[in-house]
Structure formats: C-alpha cells, structure tokens
Amino acid sequence: MTIPESIKQFITWIQGFDHRLLRNEDDVKEKFIFPMFQYLCYPEKCHREYPLKISKSGKYGINPKIAQIYYTTDDIEQQNTDTSLIFIAAIEPHQNKFNYSIEQAKFYNNYFKTLFFIVTNGYQIKVFKQLRYHREESIFDTNIDALRNSALASTFYNQLNFDSVKNIDKNTVSILKYTKYNLIERFLRRYPDLQDVLEKSYFEPSIMREGYRLVVVKPKVVIACNLPKAFGEGNCEIEFSSIILRNLKIYLNHQDILGQLMTGLHTQADWGCRRFFKQLDKNTFEVYLGQTTLILSELEAIDLCLCIDGVCQEYKNLIIEFENALETWNFKFVEFSESRGFILFSVRQELWELMQQFAHEFDYTKGKSEWHLFQRKDISIRVSRGIRDHTFILAKIDRDLYLLPNNQINIIYELNDVNLQSIETGKLTLWQQDIGVQGTWTARYTKQWLLEKYIPKVINYYSAKAQISEVELLAKITNYTSDRALIKEIDNIRDLAPYLRDIQSWLHIYVENIAASLLKPYYQAYTNLVRNTDSSITGIDYIIGNLRRVEWKNTQEENPSNSTNWKNFTFKYAINCLDQQVTRINNCEYENSLNADLITRTFIWILENGKISFSQAQLNAAKQALPPLWEQSRFEMRHVYPNR
Known part of the structure; x- marks a missing residue:
C-alpha cells in the first residue's frame, strides 16, 4: 500500500527530531508542539493560546501557564467549545512526573471541551480522548524514540491529523455509544x-x-x-x-x-x-x-x-x-527517592553529625556496653542488637524539602524494608506481637528515646572532648508536638475546636456527598452542646450567614445575602436553624459536603467565641459523636487526597 505523502513527511520529521535540544518549556512549545501540529496538517490560523489563571485556592499551580488550543475553524468569533479540537499542555523538558500536569490539563479541559488533550515534555507524549458520556481515555502514552517506528507514527498521524479530528461529531459519537449499550441492555x-x-x-x-x-x-x-x-x-x-x-x-x-x-x-x-x-x-x-x-x-x-x-x-x-x-498518626509522612518515613523533630546539622559519629563509634560489633547497639546501613542509623532491629533513624539533608532554616534538619523514623521483613513474610496478625521496647519500636517511643536518652548521651559524651555548647544544641531542637488534648480527656469544650477544624478542612475539599448516617449524631450532639450559649456572642452575622446559606442551598430560594440583614437575627434564631438541620438530616440518606462545611464552621465559631452553659451529658455526647467523623477525615486527608 502506498503511504500518503503527508504521513511520509510526518514520519521523516519525527525520525529526525532531537529532543535533547529542548532546554525549557518555551522550546517544547516552539520546537516541538508547533512543528508537530504543522505536520499533522493543522492550519496555523486554527490555533490560539490562552493564559491559564491560578485558582483562588492555588490548587492548580503557582505560575501561570499557556494553553495551546486548535479549532476546526480559523474564524476567531466561531472558536468556542463547539469547535475546539485539541488542548495541549507543555511542561519542562526532562520532567518525568506527569500526574500533576495531567490533573491540571483535565481541570482546564473541562472549560475548553476539546475532543483530545495532550501533555508533553517534548520527549514523552500522553494523549487522552474525552467525549461527552465518557471520562478521558488514554490513547497514546509514548515517546519520541517509539514514534520513530513508522507503523506507530502512521497510527498516531491517522488518529490525530486535522481532517480526522475535525470530522468527529462530539455529541453524536458519545450519544451513539451510550445509546448502543442501553439498547443492548434493554434487549x-x-x-x-x-x-x-x-x-x-x-x-x-x-x-x-x-x-x-x-x-x-x-x-x-x-x-x-x-x-x-x-x-x-x-x-x-x-x-x-x-x-x-x-x-x-x-x-x-x-x-x-x-x-x-x-x-x-x-x-x-x-x-x-x-x-x-x-x-x-x-x-x-x-x-x-x-x-x-x-x-x-x-x-x-x-x-x-x-x-x-x-x-x-x-x-x-x-x-x-x-x-x-x-503510633505514627501524629507525625507527617514523607517519601523521597527510595526512602519513606515520618518526621519526628528537627535538630542542628552539627548535632546530627555527632549522632552519626556516636553510632559509628558504638557499633554493636565493637563492644558490649549498653550503648553498643548501632549498625550503619547506608545513611540510616540502625538501632539494633545483633539480629534484633529496634528502629531506623534517617536525616534527609540533600534536598531543600528537608533542609530547614538555620542548618536544621529533620529526623525521620524510617520505614525500612529490613525492619518490616517480619510484616512482609509473617502471618497477618503476628507482626504486631513484635512491637514494643524489646522488639520493633514505635514512632512515638523512638522519638521519646531519642530526646530523653540518646541525644543527651551524645551531647554529654562529646562535651568532654570538644568545645560544644550543650545548651545551644538542646535549644535548637524543634519538637513537632500537638498541644491538643485527647478527645476522651477533654473537659474544656474549646478543646473540641481543633478537631472540628480538621473536619472542616476535609469537608472544604470534599466534592462528593456524605452519608447522612455519619453526620446525624454529630449534628445532634453539637447543636445540643451549644444550645445554651449567651445571646451576646460576637459574630452573630457570621453564624446566621452560614446557616442561611445552608437553607438557601436546600430550598433554592433567592440568595438571602442580597435581601436580608443578618444582624437583625438573634442567637435563638440560629439554634432554631440548627434544629431544623438536625430534623432535615434525620430524614436524608446523604448530605451535601458544603452544608456540612458551613454547619461545622458555625459550631467552631460558637465554641471559640461563645459563653456556653452545658451539662456533662451534653459534653460526653459531643465527645462520643466526634471520633467517627474525625477519624474518617484524618484517614482521607492522609491517604486518599494525596492520591487524587
């Protein structure tokens, strides 16, 4: 079969393209994207550039980006979401982590409504297809070296050239696919x-x-x-x-x-x-x-x-x-190169060097004192007695993320593969039996041992041999601790507010609805807890504003912010609103996350600013209703949202 001349030209260009010449994002755009689409036969006048503004939350980047959009028409007035074809996002050459850029491209592509979007660094090319009834579908995940293959280059050209793409009907193709499935199922x-x-x-x-x-x-x-x-x-x-x-x-x-x-x-x-x-x-x-x-x-x-x-x-x-x-919940999880762990605290770089020196000097093979319990493994300090590993300590100092101001570096409780071997090879529940002072140390115990035993020993040992300031070294330890009381130990209702702030932060970014069963006891308990608040509480307009927004969202009435002076309302009215929300959610299967966010903001404000009369029973009910919701927010903020 004869290969069309346009495909031959595309293949010749891609086989001769040298991605090593690309130095920055502008090079990717000027030397790769523009020529590629020229060889894919896209008219230059069908191309437009748009600055991508930062969202108010800052979620989608720090620096403004430029989107490249190709349309079916060169008429600027007709270049809109109906005629948009392809969205292209260029990223820095040699940048290999595409997840963030793909999520950013998906976000902006929701506004441009193109058939395809492409993310490329000038070497790797990721092409996604997006139609009306379907989430994006990856159709090419390739690179320049692979595209030098004539067969793959021809396939790439045939799917993405201008004539092929502009003849796709966005609505008809999607509806037909959806309708076809529906008819088969009904048949x-x-x-x-x-x-x-x-x-x-x-x-x-x-x-x-x-x-x-x-x-x-x-x-x-x-x-x-x-x-x-x-x-x-x-x-x-x-x-x-x-x-x-x-x-x-x-x-x-x-x-x-x-x-x-x-x-x-x-x-x-x-x-x-x-x-x-x-x-x-x-x-x-x-x-x-x-x-x-x-x-x-x-x-x-x-x-x-x-x-x-x-x-x-x-x-x-x-x-x-x-x-x-x-016992790792109270510590920030970090992952870098081939290591991962939890930040315990930070120390001056001089102190960390002394800690390493002490561990080397007191290697367990060099003596039998109580302090001869160290082994060096790469850059970690391995606290061990022979085959019994207690913990691994790591300080990551070669990246700005871990090198803190004033020569402070983070001390990390490392999840080392050696220390986790019993978990990997043991039975499902037996590994927990090894945790304790004589076995695998927890993050909390490791931190305690370092601060109360190891670091004082290191400083005392070397202070006699060198002119070092014990007071200065100890003063420069930055201890990351939480001042909040445990939920079960709370007696002052203001101590509940930090937990509610965690919940509110989670609700603020939670885009899905929430099962009402999780919120029913929470709404009820906290409405009862703040019921007897002094009517002179400050910020009544803020309280009423939040609650009226919830009512407006549920009833779709005219936004009250345009027609109502909330300062004329009283705290009694606020409690009536909260009671109405309790009644409403008891008759619902699910709740909108924005409603839960606004109601939680209201609870926080009253707890922090109100003079509240409450009974022990009301406080106990509030403490009992808190853990299920707070623990879910803690888990999702830690494990779910970093993976989205």
Whole structure:
C-alpha cells in the first residue's frame, strides 16, 4: 500500500527530531508542539493560546501557564467549545512526573471541551480522548524514540491529523455509544431465554481470604485484591460477568484504589457519594475505574459497590491498624527517592553529625556496653542488637524539602524494608506481637528515646572532648508536638475546636456527598452542646450567614445575602436553624459536603467565641459523636487526597 505523502513527511520529521535540544518549556512549545501540529496538517490560523489563571485556592499551580488550543475553524468569533479540537499542555523538558500536569490539563479541559488533550515534555507524549458520556481515555502514552517506528507514527498521524479530528461529531459519537449499550441492555432484559443464559453465567457469590489476598465475588462483579502490607502498596483486578463486558479485566494500582474507590464506602450508587460514579439515567451509570470508563446497569452498579465495600473496608482497616500499631498518626509522612518515613523533630546539622559519629563509634560489633547497639546501613542509623532491629533513624539533608532554616534538619523514623521483613513474610496478625521496647519500636517511643536518652548521651559524651555548647544544641531542637488534648480527656469544650477544624478542612475539599448516617449524631450532639450559649456572642452575622446559606442551598430560594440583614437575627434564631438541620438530616440518606462545611464552621465559631452553659451529658455526647467523623477525615486527608 502506498503511504500518503503527508504521513511520509510526518514520519521523516519525527525520525529526525532531537529532543535533547529542548532546554525549557518555551522550546517544547516552539520546537516541538508547533512543528508537530504543522505536520499533522493543522492550519496555523486554527490555533490560539490562552493564559491559564491560578485558582483562588492555588490548587492548580503557582505560575501561570499557556494553553495551546486548535479549532476546526480559523474564524476567531466561531472558536468556542463547539469547535475546539485539541488542548495541549507543555511542561519542562526532562520532567518525568506527569500526574500533576495531567490533573491540571483535565481541570482546564473541562472549560475548553476539546475532543483530545495532550501533555508533553517534548520527549514523552500522553494523549487522552474525552467525549461527552465518557471520562478521558488514554490513547497514546509514548515517546519520541517509539514514534520513530513508522507503523506507530502512521497510527498516531491517522488518529490525530486535522481532517480526522475535525470530522468527529462530539455529541453524536458519545450519544451513539451510550445509546448502543442501553439498547443492548434493554434487549437482553426483554427476552427471558437470553436472560436465563446470562443468569447461568453469573459469578457465584463468595468471599475468600488467604493472608493478604482477598477476593470478593458478587453475581455481576468480582474483585481480586492484593491487600497492602504495612505501608506497602496493594492492587486489585476487576472483572464483570456481563456478556458485554466479559473478558474485560481492569487493573487498579494502590493510588487508584485510594484516590478513586475509597470515598463513599457503604453508600448507594445514586447518592453521589462515590467519586467514580456518574448517574446517566434512572437505571444506568457511567463508571470510571483507573483509565477505563464503563456504562453499567443498575444491578451491575449495585454489585460493584458491594464488592468495593468489601475490599476497600479491609484495605482501609489494614492501613489504620498499621498506623495505630506503630503510633505514627501524629507525625507527617514523607517519601523521597527510595526512602519513606515520618518526621519526628528537627535538630542542628552539627548535632546530627555527632549522632552519626556516636553510632559509628558504638557499633554493636565493637563492644558490649549498653550503648553498643548501632549498625550503619547506608545513611540510616540502625538501632539494633545483633539480629534484633529496634528502629531506623534517617536525616534527609540533600534536598531543600528537608533542609530547614538555620542548618536544621529533620529526623525521620524510617520505614525500612529490613525492619518490616517480619510484616512482609509473617502471618497477618503476628507482626504486631513484635512491637514494643524489646522488639520493633514505635514512632512515638523512638522519638521519646531519642530526646530523653540518646541525644543527651551524645551531647554529654562529646562535651568532654570538644568545645560544644550543650545548651545551644538542646535549644535548637524543634519538637513537632500537638498541644491538643485527647478527645476522651477533654473537659474544656474549646478543646473540641481543633478537631472540628480538621473536619472542616476535609469537608472544604470534599466534592462528593456524605452519608447522612455519619453526620446525624454529630449534628445532634453539637447543636445540643451549644444550645445554651449567651445571646451576646460576637459574630452573630457570621453564624446566621452560614446557616442561611445552608437553607438557601436546600430550598433554592433567592440568595438571602442580597435581601436580608443578618444582624437583625438573634442567637435563638440560629439554634432554631440548627434544629431544623438536625430534623432535615434525620430524614436524608446523604448530605451535601458544603452544608456540612458551613454547619461545622458555625459550631467552631460558637465554641471559640461563645459563653456556653452545658451539662456533662451534653459534653460526653459531643465527645462520643466526634471520633467517627474525625477519624474518617484524618484517614482521607492522609491517604486518599494525596492520591487524587
């Protein structure tokens, strides 16, 4: 077959392109993107550039970016979301972490409504297709070296050249795909004989668990999951029994499971609590799993939810059990190169060097005193007696992230593979029996031992040999501690506010609905707790404003901020509003996260600024209602949102 001249020219150009000449983002745009689209036959006048402004929250970047958009027309007045074809985002050459840039491109592409969006650093090229009823689909994840293959370059050209792309009907293609599936599903439902055949091919429901392998089976869905060990990563594979989806296997990695599946557990698909579900009509759902988008029937959606609940609840439990056992919740998790751990505190660089020197001098092979318990492993301090490892201490000093002002460096409780070997190879529950002073030290105990025993010993040992200031070295230790009281020990209601602030921060970024069962006792207990607040509380306009916004959102009445002077309302009115929200949520299955955010802001303000008369029973009820919500917010802020 004769290759068209336009494809030959594209292949010749891509085979001769040298990405090593690219020095910055402008080079990627000028020397790679523009020539590539010229060889893909896009008219120059169909191209426009747009500055991408920073969102108010700063979430989408620090520096403004430029979007490259190609349209079907060169008429500027007709260049809009109906005629947009391709969105291109250029990133710095040699930058290999694409996740942030892809998320940024997806965010902005929601406004431009293009058929494709591309993220490239001039060497790697990631191309995504996005149609009306479908989440983005990765169609090319390649690089310049691979594209030098003539067959791949031809495929790339045929899918992305100007004539091919401009002839795609955005609406018709998506609707046809969705309608085709819907018709097949309805057809199968109409004919009992075919339905009998399908029922015989359904999976046999079961739950199988062997060690860290969990398989949950429902009639229409099966999920086989490798659960996470310690702070390791798990994964899963999803299959469907449907004749349409048979033989499709969807693989999800650790980040996919946490970032997509973990929110909205034990809720129904049509509640809007699960971020990977989109309801298309009463009996049909669009579901995106990893990079795969499916259209499922109501029954398939129900079974998928049940399987996810079974797998993700156990997945979550193991992560929580590990953090609880090693007492790591109060420390910031960090991951860098091939190391990971928790920041305990920071010290002057001089002190860290003395700590390393002491560990080298008191290697366990050099003596038998109580302090001969160290081994050096790479750059870590390994606290050990022979084969019994207690803990690994690491100070990361070669990156600005860990090198603090005034020569302060962070001391990190390292999750070392050697120390976690018993978890990796042992039985599911036996590893916890090794945790303690004589075995594996927790993060909390390690910090205590370092501050109270090891560092004083190091300073005392070397102060006699060198002119060092013990007072200065100890004064420069920055101890990252939380001053908040434990929930069960709280007697002053203002001590509840820091926990509510954690919840509010989580709700503020939570875009899905929340199961009402989680909020009902919380709304009730805190409304009762603040019920007897002195009416002279400051900020009544702020309180009423929050509560009126909740009412406005629920009733869709005219925004009261345009017509009402909230300062004329009293605190009694505020309590009546809160009582109405308690009544409302008791009759709901789910709650909008913005409502919960505004109500939590109201509780925080009253606790911090009001003079409140309360009983012990009211305080106890508030303390009892707090942990389920706060612990979920803590888990998701730590493990779910960093993976989105």
